[in-house]
Amino acid sequence: MSFVGNLTLFVLSAFVGYEIITKIPTNLHTPLMSGANAISGITLLGSVVVAGSGSTTLATALGFVAVVMATINVVGGYLVSHFMLSEFSQGGR
């Protein structure tokens, strides 16, 4: 896609994000943060491409490092949020 096309996506996503996140109650701000944190591990996709198809050894090695870091972010982030949220859903006692 063109740069401007990507920019369009960026701007629209920012508006969607603003609309949704301002509606999230304070109660859930911690799980929101760790959940959003896990989503930011989406950079894993880029890491996968570079690690898997890097044409130079250096790029492949860096890709490997990036895959490890991003996977820690994704797996850890979603798990921590899940543990936290399951506490909230029991909140009715």
Next chain:
Amino acid sequence: MADGILAQQLDEQVLQFVYLVAGIMFIQGLRDMTHPRTATRGNLISSGGMFLAVVVTVLWFEILSPAVLAAGLLIGGAIGAYLAVAVETTEMPQLVGLFNGFGGGASAVVAGAELIDTFASGGDLGVGLTATAAIAALIGSVTFSGSFVAAGKLHGIVGESPVSTTTGHVIKATFLVAAVAAGVVLVAQPSLFGGIPTAEWMPVYWVIVAAALLLGVFLVVPIGGADMPVVISLLNSYSGLAAATTGFVLDNTVLIIAGTLVGAAGMILTIIMCESMNRSLANVFFGGLGGDDSGEEMEDLYEGNITETSPEEVVMLMETADRVVIVPGYGMAVAQAQHAVAELVELLEDNDVDVEFGIHPVAGRMPGHMNALLAEADVPYDKMRELEEVNPTFSQTDLVIVTGANDVVNPRAKEDDGSPISGMPVLNVEEARHVVVNKRSLSPGFAGIANPLFARDNTSMLFGDAKESMQALVNEYKEATS
């Protein structure tokens, strides 16, 4: 992909379509986070979107070294899962900070690897994309080192006290200028020096990374521990923006969507935190905080005005109360007192006392920290009230128990006396009939100023560790009501 142009176009369509589905799943996941009932499902939907996006990427792109990829995924997954399972709830803020750092670091490394590959094949990313790569390096690296320092502060490895020096500002400015200058060189060099960029220009990229890493360290080290909610939120936002900029470099739509959503989430939390303290973001990052109340001034205020109380006396107040509000602060988290507090609430409810929590937005070390701890102790979420909701009710409240909080209940915030918390919205606990403040000593909170609340006639001090004090209240109350 080898089946000619048509097949490739179809594949590309499929890939983009799956990315769209993943993007929708991220958005729906966040939408479900607007209510505690649906939030768990939201997190699952969001993780499903992530899984889908990773799988389709692995299947679609030509993987030259599947072993390397599989090893990376396995190692990263194992470390992430281990940390998530092994780490205690009290250490949650630093863990979230740590994960965040890894995400930012990955973005900086990926953008670099992409540049290396492009340069090696004699290609040129073009001015726009090289600039984006430079931005990803800058934001990603600051996020990486900044998050690690923040996590270290929250863990008590790095000093918690705020420092603000001119030398510090000069150092920060120097590293920022160095990183930006290197970025400009990297972007401008094809036109300046002619020819196609070659791998020889790659070190310039690592100069950006190095300068930005140092910038992250020097940026976060001087910030005080109690300002970490703002720092963590902002770095969270940065890791999202780093992912989005990487998306521009790799021309990947779902990276842009997801990264931007995270960027927005972090930015909104940052703004909420700053507004709750009546401070600007610049003040949090560069101003430092710390009142100048001398020991003498505090003595003048406290001398002869402090009423010390005992668990027995507090229980007597509890027995005659119809409505009790509990105000928790970071001290509750440090002492791990949330279970004792939850038990106390349950006992009060059993005796038909109306109990609620008054939670200040910046109580604790991350946004919603108190809520997460109380939820862990099985406190129903409808008992946790925000500042605006609970403030009008204090005048009809018989007893307020403040445990481990200080600055967020300081009435001086309402006076325009130039104190560091002047103008900050606070919980008006002094309007209640009785206030019991549970604290280890009279020492000032993060803002470094005396708290006139402690010296008021309707306030009594219950000195001691939050957990021990709350447990003592539970035991006394059980005896008194049985």
